[in-house]
Amino acid sequence: MPALKKIALTVTSAALLSGFVLSPAVAADKDKSDDKQPKPPSTMSSLGGEQLGKAGTQVNLGAGAPVLPKKLSGRSWIVADAESGDVLAAHNAHWRLPPASTLKMLFADTVLPALQPTQTHKVSESELAGVGEGSSLVGIKEDHTYTVHDLWLGVFLRSGNDAVHVLSEMYGGVPQTVAAMQKHAEELQALDTVVVSPDGYDAPRQVSSAYDLTLIARSGMQKKDFREYAATASADFPGEKKKGKKRESFEISNTNRLITGDIGVDPYKGIAGVKNGYTTHAGNTFTGVAERNGKVLLVTVMNPSAEESHAVYKEAAHLLDWGFAASGKVTPVGQLVPPKSIDTGTTTGGKGAAPAAGADQGTGGQEEATHASAAKSSSGVGVALAIIGGLLVVVAAAAYLVNRRWPLGGRTKAAPDAPETKDAAETKAPEAAETAEPVASAGKPADGPADKS
Structure with a gap:
């Protein structure tokens, strides 16, 4: 050789x-x-369908269906049809993870019906004492009076833990609020969820899942006030009253970047809420609802990569885009289950009966209160203002539907509520059995996005 x-x-x-x-x-x-x-975990809940209990990405692409977005980094996510409940695709849907401020959706869905929006309340020092260090705040001051409407704006727009704690005290105290939230989660069949703090602040054993947060958002959107608060981009909030001067207000903006936009994030066309969150242990979390061409989708993303700025919003937007393009071209990987009271098949009369189709779920007398949202101009951004909620029991299917009305318009600024006239006595909620442990010692959130639970 x-x-x-x-x-x-x-x-x-x-x-x-x-x-x-x-x-x-x-x-x-x-x-x-x-x-x-x-x-x-190797074994997760299969509630809603066998595929939803499997680890990894679950999708059944049909002819002409687009592939899922690339480089999705969320530890868990889900895309679902808000009306039919079809889960179009999911990734570790039942993985139990810290929820951060997305848990405020459950807080609102539980407490909203018990308090009148025009009710006023003078805040005491003790009501703010339990707010976790480093929490996101709207700026509530002790010895100042606020309407319930003001407080809910603080919860939804600024993710204010101070507003959550005041509303919890009005409801009967933090332990009772936590117990009621847990009971309501069980009614919704959000069985991955364990409530320890009403505001989502990091606490031992407190978890939820992308599946559960999507169920909770779907339930919340049945309520008129919930929808309007969730879709509000900005509002005036009562400021501190100084001696000899008229009490001034200041503007607060929604921390949901798919509503308000931010550097690198454009407002999402058709977005109507719902809630974002961030804590040290949870990372960024987000649940959103959007409408396009008559189709309403829900998306939840939990703990995406921290390396990219605003990843939770970008991945949610990509998943919504995919869902709208894939609708009708994929076989669902599961279903969003209805609440237990609907699932039992009870249709008329008695406790737990389903409301008639198209009936809006009341939220503490808001039908009598005026919460009209004034249009606020935006550079071509159309924001859906409301989803007219309704429950309908269908024979053999017990389908849980959302009937929609989507007025045209730009981003919205909430109109002020009725003037404050007097201090209201603390309102007690109906007695609820304690099913969750009281608030435990919580971790301190690290510096991060504006919303820190």
């Missing part, structure tokens, strides 16, 4: 051997890096 050919063969063999030796080492390093990331 010529010497030149022998040299060539020797070099080639050496290169191949080097590849065999180095490749496993590279793979091992990659696996070692992956091992540092939390993994979903």
